[in-house]
Amino acid sequence: MSEMTKKVHSMLVRFVPGVRSLLDRGSAGWMILVGTIIVVSMIAMTLLGPFIAPHNPVAPGVGPRLSSPSSAFPLGTTRLGEDMLSRVLTGGGIMLQVAGLSALICFAIGVPIGLFSSYVGGKVDKILSLIMDSIYAFPGLVLAIALAAMLGRGVVSISVAISVVYIPSYFRIVRSQVLTIKELQYTAAAEAAGARWHTIIFSHILPNVIPSIVVVASVNFADAILTAAGLTFVGLGVEVDVPDWGRDLTNGRQVLGSGAWWVITFPGLMIILLAFGFTLVAEGLSELTSPKLMK
């Protein structure tokens, strides 16, 4: 460790409670910490955005049309004369909502099906696995596009479209974990002691599956954000009067030919930062939960 990282380390340990145990775990701990900081500050920015934004993000004509960054408009303006800075500050709402909601839906559907399928076993398990595998093998974005095209606009329908794509990931991880845990002695002991099936599933198996679910969920947050951006880009996003980074990219594409780099660059970097934060957390968590990779 260099001097700099040592300094940061000691400061963090002194001022943030509970961080010591995290940082003692090497690079995984650092990844989780940095990722969490990014994600939390992005969420805070989106929540506070409407209050600190200098202009109304969806009001056209607050500035000149398509002007490059200047002192009055630090990030430039859009084709309609909207203030880019205000749009960047407030534009994460849709994506965060979609990511959160789709993770919830996936969790609420994927986990119970996974538990049920693997616990029951037999033909039911085989059929369910086959269905899940064929969804899993399908190009996710294409499936999400077809679903979103049928379900129409809105946060809920986008979230549902994304959830359908990612439920199989939850199903698979839960299933593979349960199949291992089911063979362990303490499950057999619980069975021998006469525990009922729901006691075994919910108090003996589920707690041990949770860590892997958390890893999948954090990976899916990043994927959901990118998929939501992609859906917006092909014209399946939410209403026009909501600021959204994905929509800024779509609009920016139309004025790209005039060399207006600021319309796409700042929202694009925001999407990358948000997805990167979630990916870092996911990487760190997966390193923590699979000791094989730890050095």
Added chain:
Amino acid sequence: MGLRAYVVTRVLLTIPMVMLLLTLVFLIIRVMPGDPVLLHFEKRADEQAMAQMRARLGLDKPLVNQYFEYLFKLFQGDLGQSMQDYSSVSEQIFSAFPATLELAISSMTLATVIGVLLGVRSSKSYDKPIDHAIRTFGIVTYAIPVFFLGMILQLTLGIWLRNVGSPFYFPTGQRISPRTTAPAGLTLNLGSPSDIASPLSWAFVLGLIALVLTLIMVFKRRMKMFPKGLLISLCVFAAVWGVGTVVFWHYASSGGIRIATGLYTIDSLLEGNLEKTAEVLKYLFLPSLSLGLVLCGIFVRITRNNMLETLRSDYVTAAKARGLKDRTVTYTYAFRNAFLPVLTMMGLQFALLLGGAVLTETTFSWPGLGRYIVERINFRDYTAIQGAVVVFGLFVTLVSLAVDLLYAYFDPRIRL
């Protein structure tokens, strides 16, 4: 299980997968809330027009009938009619597909090459700054939306280069300049239909090639050359010559054989027009690079992790001890064993690649299947969307089948 048994099982397993896939797509478009016809008209058409469209597209029949009709037509290669103008969806998809295939092949190649090179480099400087830099790069690529990267590349290597007056810049859209005609491929002129001599001689050449190939096979299998091997070879030669003459004569009477793949790079080479090839490659570069860079992260990681393992193994140490060149040890000894997981990953990444291709095609106005879907969404043309989604699914299924079979061929442990 031998290789043959494995192949048969794997191919048979594909059938239920495909059936499930087709059913899934049908369920999404027809059964989910939202009637396609109603959605198409956006509630502003009269009942009569809607009833007319339903009748014409067969959407007024019971769902079960629709389902079987859909399957039945699909097996004949018919993907139905477009809601926009009742044109054939299959034809449109057939003409858009090669563009997507070309983009997919070239970006997968770029992703693998970039990923493997960086992964090997990273593993060789384990835990040094360059290793950390490459790993971070790998993680960052996960987080980049492909259309954002595409637009940045368009802006920097396309628009800005052109604006500063550079003679060399990359085009930002389409497969080929509108002033150039699309490469036509190779046309074999087989002479006039009245003249049997030309088909005869073309087929004779083909027959000779078949003869040589058969002789080589006979030799390799250690069959008796005389009289059995020679007899078989002569029979093959005669058969190819005879059938070839008939086939060629048939084509000669319809104006020659046109060999075209729809892949512009290959077609322009077949045409023998190298200038056109250069142009096609120039148009292909930016879309492939965006998609390739976004996908290469997983290859970096998997190559690095596997190389770390193989570089530590005894046989690599032994090779180094014998004083072999570093490059030889890395690529010929270690990398060969680290490559199999990369191959598997190529298959797994293919679905992701096609999803990314939809966005890349939209960004670069690339006239492929992805842009077709997006365009049809704007027209609310649900029958066309259904067709395109089916083709995407079948494509992925076929590729994963091919990868599994290749894997079994390379790694005998799989088929044990």
